Amino acid sequence: MISCFHLKVQHPRQEGMLLDDVSFEIETGGWAEFTGESGCGKSAIFSMLSLRTIPKEGTLIVAGRNLSRLPQRKLERLRAKIGSCAQTPRLLEDRTVVENLLLPFVARNQLKKAPRHVDEVIEQLELGALRDLPVRMLSESERRVVGIARACVGDPAMILIDGGFEYLDLVWKKRVRAHLRRLHREGRTVVLFGRESVGPMTGRGVEFRITQSSIEPVERSVHAPSPEIGRRRP
């Protein structure tokens, strides 16, 4: 699903590289977690994998497409296959939860199946009580759940969640984790970014630990990439 080679990311606030010559691979239908301390570069990778930024140095291949050679129209189509939730999800404050959840369908022009899908996600995450509330009335934890729910609606091939479950209340944490596991079992690629791993890996799970400008795979499945991939290159 994702192959990344020799990626370099400049530190946004300091001199030097935030990520220096890193490579990793995430297979289709896999479960991957990027863990590390604050400011280690998780959000930078999230930004690139969710196609919000394009790497200046290195090669990033998402769903078989090399981003550095992808025309704008195809980039838009590729974005439509990805559901992402940033650390602070941007939501429409005056709109209700259900309206916010409908936005990915509007963007992808899939209005026909939108209400059913949204209702399913609301039911699975037990968001029924919040359904018709405007977002400005929600707590931080609830906003985050709405952001994650929005990333999951509309059958995206890959779901990316930045910030992990750190800001979620325990009850939401369990529901969200169960929902993501269900989507993973259905064949979606799930990639999480957080300070810690959210729990035990499945057979196809892989955790990448980001330390000192490099990425080290902590745990690999039988389908994990070759030993060279995922290590800092000399």
Place this chain on the structure above:
Amino acid sequence: MIESPIKALKQRRGETLGVVFLFVLSFFLPGVILIAAERTHDHAEEWLLAYQPMLYVQEGASVEQVASLQDELSRWPGVKQVVKHDRKDALKVLSESLGEERVNHLGISESMLPTSLEVVPNVPLQGHIELASKVAALEVRDEVAAVDVPDKDALRLMSFVRTISLGAIMMLLMMCATALLLGRAYLRRIQDDEGDMSEILEVFGASHRSLSKPTMHRALMLSVWSGGLASVALFIAQLNLDRWASGIFGTDAMVPLTWLVVFLPLISSPFVGFMLGKMAVGFDSFKFKRSTGFADIQSLLRFTRQELPVTP
């Protein structure tokens, strides 16, 4: 974006009306000037065409001299024919215009009137203008008593009206440019208000084309409303000008060109709307058609910067 694009225009009723008024004004003011100028030009042209250059022959001139002069004038380039009006014709014309009783009362007889030569040009208007100065120069000839050429004021008026028309066209262009710039600023303000929604939709794969559609739609609505109103206002102005002109000039025939001026705002409104829309969304919004790179990476970078975590 997730509702009718017109809703945003309705919510900002005052600003929308302001922009529409500006567009109407930018079509209406130059339009009225153009219509008035065209009517005046048309009447000046009518005067000029009805008034052929005339030569009045000396009382003592022989028939041969008159025939020779007529022959000479007929050979001039630009002269279609030279019509001779003898004294009998002159009395007849005078009786028709003043009335026979009045002519008799004044004691005017055939012998008191001159023989005249009417010079008819090949090309109606330009020929008049060219012949006027040439015919005027014949006054020094012995056999010519006087010349009567089209009034120079009519020519001067036509030239002045042409300048006014050009000025009105310049005014139209400048006012339209101003209206387009202000309209663009207004549409961009609406876009900015919808910035959050656009950015969310963009992250989930909405195309540039679909993101710019509401703005294009709004631009078209603004220009069509303005074009329609301006055409109605110009039509009313045209009727009033015609009524006024028929009172002064005694004619009521409408000039075809003025109809074009009346309906131009309505006819051109889709094009104006398209221009306004493109100015608001940016001419590179459809860049993916010809680019192999990333058309709008800056907006993505901006979006990402906002979402990057703030670390201690």
